[in-house]
Amino acid sequence: MAILTLTIDGEQLSANDDETLLEIARQHDIAIPTLCHLEGLSDVGSCRLCLVEIEGSQKLFPACTTRAQEGMVVRTKTERLQRNRRMIIELLASEGNHQCAVCVVNNHCELQNLAYEVGLTHTRYPYLYPKKRLDASHPDFIIDRNRCVLCTRCVRVCHEVEGAHVWDIAQRGIHCEIISDMDQPWGTSPSCTSCGKCVLVCPTGALIAKGENVAEMEKKTDFLKYIVTARVKREWINTDGEE
Amino acid sequence: MKPRVATVWLGGCSGCHMSFLDMDERLIELAGRMDLVYSPIADVKEFPRDVDVTLVEGAVTNDENEEMAHIIRRNSRFVVSFGDCAVSGNVTALRNGFDKEDVLRRAYVELADVDPQIPRDHPTIAELMAKARPLHEIIPVDAFLHGCPPTADQIWFAVSELLEGRMPAFSPVYLRYG
Numbered sequence: 125m126a127i128l129t130l131t132i133d134g135e136q137l138s139a140n141d142d143e144t145l146l147e148i149a150r151q152h153d154i155a156i157p158t159l160c161h162l163e164g165l166s167d168v169g170s171c172r173l174c175l176v177e178i179e180g181s182q183k184l185f186p187a188c189t190t191r192a193q194e195g196m197v198v199r200t201k202t203e204r205l206q207r208n209r210r211m212i213i214e215l216l217a218s219e220g221n222h223q224c225a226v227c228v229v230n231n232h233c234e235l236q237n238l239a240y241e242v243g244l245t246h247t248r249y250p251y252l253y254p255k256k257r258l259d260a261s262h263p264d265f266i267i268d269r270n271r272c273v274l275c276t277r278c279v280r281v282c283h284e285v286e287g288a289h290v291w292d293i294a295q296r297g298i299h300c301e302i303i304s305d306m307d308q309p310w311g312t313s314p315s316c317t318s319c320g321k322c323v324l325v326c327p328t329g330a331l332i333a334k335g336e337n338v339a340e341m342e343k344k345t346d347f348l349k350y351i352v353t354a355r356v357k358r359e360w361i362n363t364d365g366e367e
Numbered sequence: 368m369k370p371r372v373a374t375v376w377l378g379g380c381s382g383c384h385m386s387f388l389d390m391d392e393r394l395i396e397l398a399g400r401m402d403l404v405y406s407p408i409a410d411v412k413e414f415p416r417d418v419d420v421t422l423v424e425g426a427v428t429n430d431e432n433e434e435m436a437h438i439i440r441r442n443s444r445f446v447v448s449f450g451d452c453a454v455s456g457n458v459t460a461l462r463n464g465f466d467k468e469d470v471l472r473r474a475y476v477e478l479a480d481v482d483p484q485i486p487r488d489h490p491t492i493a494e495l496m497a498k499a500r501p502l503h504e505i506i507p508v509d510a511f512l513h514g515c516p517p518t519a520d521q522i523w524f525a526v527s528e529l530l531e532g533r534m535p536a537f538s539p540v541y542l543r544y545g
Contacts, residue, residue, distance in 0.1 A: 224544040226461065250504060251504075253464055253498060
């Protein structure tokens, strides 16, 4: 592991060469919006919200999957990036049913918070109003694909943390959807352990617990850090949050 | 002359107008600062000309709403999408995943207690559009007031700013969906 120096938003920082730009930025309180990223899961760079500019390249790079290099000059808040981020949220909004007023996670939703963050006043793209499948066959949980943003956190937490790999993605492009096992009703899935991790890590109201009403459900993802720390460091974080 | 203000109720539940009335005694102050020239709470039949600010509640969900939207735009200097249905379609647009005829059958035949029939073929009955649309997909809109419904404080802020001739710069406190 080597120490290197780079610049983010005009600030000279030192970092380890195995760290991503997102990790480094967050260590120094430089805010970069994310949606598919979740501490404790692998990064896939799919939501594109964390795209940053790197001097010397016309291309934009996802901060969550780009490693720091010596002398890198990174910008995270240019007008072009802010415009792109707002566009991404608008595209997500227009692609599904993201009507907050009738959502179980209203006021506790990462997509809703991102919309505030990018200053979304309205969606300039025509709404598609697709009719995606809702599956309430599981005794405790529901998946409403109309509210899914395809971040794949559920796929990753089920595969990487629970080890069950119930969830995956089927189809391509705009037809992509999350499926359970061999695209069968969730309630009939032989691999699902009903642990509920997918529900907790879902950033929107796509995966929800039964019996919750509008704006009633608040998701907590901090359970991940206990499991991941125990696995990686062979240590248990005590309940005060001290390692 | 005081600014001329209109409020219109398209495809919505009137909750945004209820929230407007929730401004309580501030309404008395508003009455001194503006003329309400058209509104569901004022008995005016035709949308007037030369309106300064129009608040539009609801999505555009039938042909009457659509015609009204164009009348509003032609006659208003400043049009505000008033509440989530006007901004994004919201609850009114939840039917959009279904076929229009299925929606009508469900509402007027399957769920009817007496005399099941779909009301249509009469000049006073508006024809449902295939999809409910947010207002800005039909006409250009100048400002967006979120919420289901927007709170009385939000409405007070927006209307006060507009009456002073300022474009309301919504702070994050007033940017809230749902």
